[in-house]
Amino acid sequence: MLRIPCPYCGERDHSEFSYGGPADLVYPDIDSEDADAWSEAVYCRDNPRGPQRELWHHLQGCRLWMVVERDTLTHEIAGAQPAQAALKPILRSGS
């Protein structure tokens, strides 16, 4: 059973959460009209085997978006932190 350590609520069953996809996706600039780049960003995923940073939403709890470091092979979770703090370097580079 997958248990996710919410930074605010503590460890909870994954059924309380909604998966939001890979955390480190980089989308094209919002004004970009490059259809191939948008198609790649929206529909194509790497599907890695091993550690991955993922976005999860604690929908049935505190409603926090968080970045969870999960091994896709073993489902072992190395940690979780609020998305705003975890993605700050990425958000800064996009502006």
Ligand SMILES: [Zn+2]
């Ligand atoms: Zn929570």
